[in-house]
Amino acid sequence: MHEAAVHPHAPPQGFLRTHVFSVDHKVIGKQYLDLALVAVCTGMVLSWLMRLHLAWPTAAIPGLDKLSPNGAAGGVITPEYYLSLMTMHGTIMVFFVLTTAPFAGFGNYFLPLQVGAEDMAFPRINMTSFWVTLVAFLVLISSFFVADGPALSGWTAYAPLSAVGKDAGPGQGLGQTLWAISIAIFCVAQLLGALNFIATTLDLRTKGMSLARMPFSTWAWFITAVIGLIAFAVLMPACILLILDRVAGTSFFIPSGLVISDRLQPHSGGSPLLWQHLFWFFGHPEVYIAILPGFGIISHILPVFARKPLLGPRAMIGCLIAIAFLSYTVWGHHMFLSGMNPFSATLFSVPTLIITIPATIVTLLWIGTIYGAKLRFTTPALFCLGFVSVFVSGGISGFFLAQPSIDTYLHGTYFVVGHFHFVMGVAAMFGIFAGTYFWFPKMFGRMMNETLGKWHFWLTFIGVYCVFMPMHYLGLAGNVRRYSAFTDDYLKPLIPLHRFITIAALFTGAAQLIFLFNLIRSRFRGPKAPDNPWEATTLEWATTSPPPFDNFGGKPPVVQRGPNEYGVAGAGGADYLMQAAPEPAPAR
Amino acid sequence: MTTVASPPRSPPPHLPPSAHRPTATGGPEPKPAETGVWVAIATISMSFAALTSAMVVRASGAPDWQHFRLPPILYVNTLVLIASSLTLASARRRITPASALDGLPRLYVTLGLGLLFVTGQVLAWRQLATQGLFLATSPSSAFFYVFTALHGLHVLGGLAGLLYVLRRLRRVVPVPMTALGAATLYWHFMDVLWLYLLVILIIRV
Amino acid sequence: MGKLFAVVLTIITVVATAIFVMRVWWLPADISVHGPWIDHQLMETMLSSGILFVVSQLALALFVWKSGDRREGRKIKIFPGGAVPMVVLATVLVGAEILALTFVGSKVWASIYQTPPDPNSLAIDVQAEQFAFYFRYPGADGKFGGIHPELMNEASQNFFGLDPAHDTAARDDIVVPTLAIPVNRPVLLTLRAKDVNHAFYVPELRIQQDFVPGLVIPLHFTATQPGKYELVCTQLCGLGHYNMRAYVEVMPQEQFDQWLKQQAAQQ
C-alpha cells in the first residue's frame, strides 16, 4: 500500500474505482461497449416488434401490453406505438450503438494503446463522458414508461411535429421532450469524448509514433473525433432550441397559423426548415461518425489476415480525410423535396456524388489488398470481407438517392431504408463484429470460439441480404416508409414480400444469440489468449493480454516503423514486423 | 462489506500526463491541456456559429421580429469582463514555475470580476423582464436570452476552471504552468466570444 | 472457407441482380409528361451502378477464392501497378460517370422543379392536415378566397379557414377530398400544410413534394393517362400517417368540367 502511494501509476484500489468509476481508458472503453450491447439488444427487439407488426398487423404479442397498456392493448401494436418503436429503434441504433461502440468503445480502449500512451489525455473527462452518455441513455429509455408513450417523430424529429407538443397526438408530450433532452445530453458526452481523442492523438504519442506511422484505426478515430466535434456542436444548440419551443413557448421552428386538433397554436414566425438544416448539418456527418471507425477497423484488420500490407496506405488516409471534409457539404441531399429552393438541390447533389469517388477508392483498395493475399479465414477476417460486400451494396444505392431527379421518386420509400441499413447499419455492425472478434483476446485475455463465430458470420451475412435487399425492391414499387400498416391498394400486393423480410429478420436476429452466447461464454471459459494471437504489428499487441493498468508496464514502446509491415522478413521466420520491434538481424 | 480505499491524496494519482511521457518524435513538449482548450474553443465557436446562422435565418423576413434596445448594463459588463482578462494576463506574468504567490491577488480579482460579470448579466435579464421582454416574447428576445445564457454557462465553467487551477497553484510545486496557461487561454476566449456576441446582438436585436 | 465465401457472394449477387433485371418488383407505369425522363435517368443509373455492383462483388469473390490457396511456399502478390493506377482509374471512371449523370439529371430536375408553370395551368389549392388531403378549386370567378387559420374547423368542415360571409372570392370556392384533374392539361398545385409536415406522392405521376407549414409550395405536372391513382403521404405526420391518402382521378376535359359543375352544386 505504501509503495503504491508513492508510485504515480498505482492502479486504483477497490471495486468501485477499478470497475465502476474508473478513469482507466480500458475500463471506460469496455463500459461503452457494454452499454452499446444493451442498446443494440434493445434496438433489435424493437425492430422485431416492428417487423412482426408490419407483416401481421393484428397479431397479438404476448406480454407487450405489460410494457405499454395504451400502446399495445391486448398485445396488438397501435399505429402510434409502431411509430414510437420505430423512433426509439432509430435513435438507439444511431446514437447509442453506432456512435458508442465503434467510436467511443473501441476508440477508448485501443487509441491510447495504439499510440503507445498510458491513458487518454484527460482521464476524468473521459470518465465523465461515459457517465453522461449513460444518463442520456436512461433518459431516453425512461420515455417508454411515460403515460402517452415515447416520441414518435422519427430519429430525425422534424419540426413542427416534434415541437408543438401534446396537441399533435400521442407520443408528442413528455416522450418527445425526453427525447430532445436525451440527445442534448448525449451531445455533451460526445463532445467531451472527441476532445479527449484529439488531444490524445496529438499530444500523447510515444516516441517514434509520427502521424504517418499511426495505425489506420487510430487515424479513423481521430478523423471521426474531428467530425464529431463539429457535428455535435451543432446538434446540441438545435436540441436546446427545440426544447425551448416545446416547454418555454418560443417559436424557433414553429410558424404562425398552425391549427392542430382544431386549436390555433400560440406560435408565430418560426421556420420548420431551419430544424431540418440544423439537424442534417449534424445528421449527414453523423452517418460518417458511424461508418468511418468501421473503415479504420477494416483497414486495420484486413492486412493482418491477408498477410500483406494494405494497398495504398496514403490513399486510404487521404480518402478518409476527403470524406470527412466533404461530409459537411452534402447535408441538403436529405432535403431535395423539403421545400427548400430547388436550385440548391443541384448544389447539394454534386458534392454528394463526388463523395462516391473516395468511397469507391477505399473499397477498391480493400479489394486490391485481397488480391494475391494469403487469407486466413478467421471470424474477424470473414466479417471484414462481409463488410466490403455490404458496403458496396449499400453504396451503390447512394448513386440513385444522390440525384434529385431520381430522389423525386425514391425519397420516402423503403429504398432509402434499404440503403441506409446496408451502408450505415449493417456495414457498421460488421465493423463492430470484426473488431469484437479481433480485439476480444486483448480485452479479456481469452479467445472467442471460432466455430460459433463462423456460424454467426454465415447466418448473419446471408440474413442481412435477405432482410435489406428486398427493401430496395419495395422502394422501387413505391412502398412508403414509416407506415405502420399497408392499407393502400397499390401496397397490398407487397405484403408477402414484407412477410419474407420479417421472417428473415427474425432468423437473423436469432443468429445474434449465437454471438451473445459466444461473448459471454468466452469471457469466462475461453482458452487463454497469447499476447499477439493474430500476429499483428501494432502496439496493442506488444503488451500483455489484457494490458496492465498503465498499458505497457512502465516501459513505453519506442516505435520504429509504420503499421503496414506484413509479408516482410521478420524475426524468427515471421512474415511481419511489429511497430516497436528492433530491426531484425539481416538474414544469413 | 468492503471499504473503498480513498485514493492517495498527495501527490495525486494522475499527474498531468505530459510530466513523464515520452514525446512524439522530438519537437516542443506537448501540452494536452492547452490542446484541449483549443479543441474546446473550436467546438464552442461552432455551436455559436450554428446559433448565429439560426438567428440570421429566423430573422430574415420574419414579421414577428421585434427590435429592442439592449440593456445598457451590458456595456458595463463588457468592461468588467475585459478588465478580468487584463488582471488575469498580468497575474500570469507574475507567476513563475518556482512560485505563484505574486500572482495570487490578481487571480482573486479576476475571479471576482468574473462573478461580477455573471451577476451583471443576470441584472441585464431583469432589466429586460421589467420591459416585458421575456424568452417567448419575440424571436429577438429569445435569441438574446439563449446567447447570453449559453455564454454565461461557459463563463461559469471558466470560473470553475480558474478555481481549480488556483487550488493547485497554492499547493503544488513546481507550479502547474500548463494548467494555468490553459485556463487563461479559455478565459480570454470567453472575452472574445462575448465581444462577438455583443456585436451581433447590437446589429440584429 | 474462401471458396464458400466466393460461391455464396456470387449467388447473392446473381439473385439480387436477376430480380432487378427481371423487374419482379418495379415502378408502376408512368402517367406523366415528365416521367419518362425520370425513368430514363433511373435506367441509366441502374445500368452504370449495376455494372459497378456486379463487377466489385464478383472481383471480391474471385480474389477471395484465389487467396485461399494453401500451397506451400506461395508468395503474396501485390496488385499490379499498386494503388496509383487504381486511384486514377476510380477517379476518372466514377468522375466521368457522375459528370454524365449530373449533366442530364440536373436538367431533368430543373425541368420539373425549376421551370415556371404553364400560364394556362389549372390552379388547385391543396391543404394537408392530420390525416387527410383537401383540394380547392377556385370556382367560377377563377379566384381563391383568403385563408384564415382561426376559422379552420373540422366539425364545420371549414378545412381551408374560408370566410364566405365577408370574402366574396371565397363564396364559390369548391372544396373536395379527391383530386380530379383533366388529362393532358398542365396542373399547378399550391401546397399548404395546416399543422405539421406532410408530403404529396403519386408513384404513377413520378412526383413527390413536402408540405411545409408556413410555406406555400408550388408543384406542377401534366397527367397523360385517365384513371384513378392513389396519392399518399410520405412525410411522417403522426399516428395516422400510414392511413393518410386521397385519390387522384385523371379524366377527359369534358368529364372534368361535368364533375366540377356537380361538385359546385353540392357545396
Ligand code: HEM
Ligand atoms: C436487426 C436488424 C434490423 C432490422 C430488422 C431493422 C428494421 C427496421 C425497420 C422495419 C425500420 C422502420 C422502417 C419504416 O417504417 O420506415 C427501421 C428504421 C430504422 N433503422 Fe433499422 N433495423 C435493423 C437494424 C438497424 C441498425 C443496425 C441500424 C443502425 C443504423 C438501424 C437504423 C435505423 C434507422 C435510423 C431507422 C429510421 C428510423 C426513422 O425512420 O426515424 N436499424 N429499421
Ligand SMILES: [Cu+2]
Ligand atoms: Cu446524408
Ligand SMILES: [Cu+2]
Ligand atoms: Cu403523413
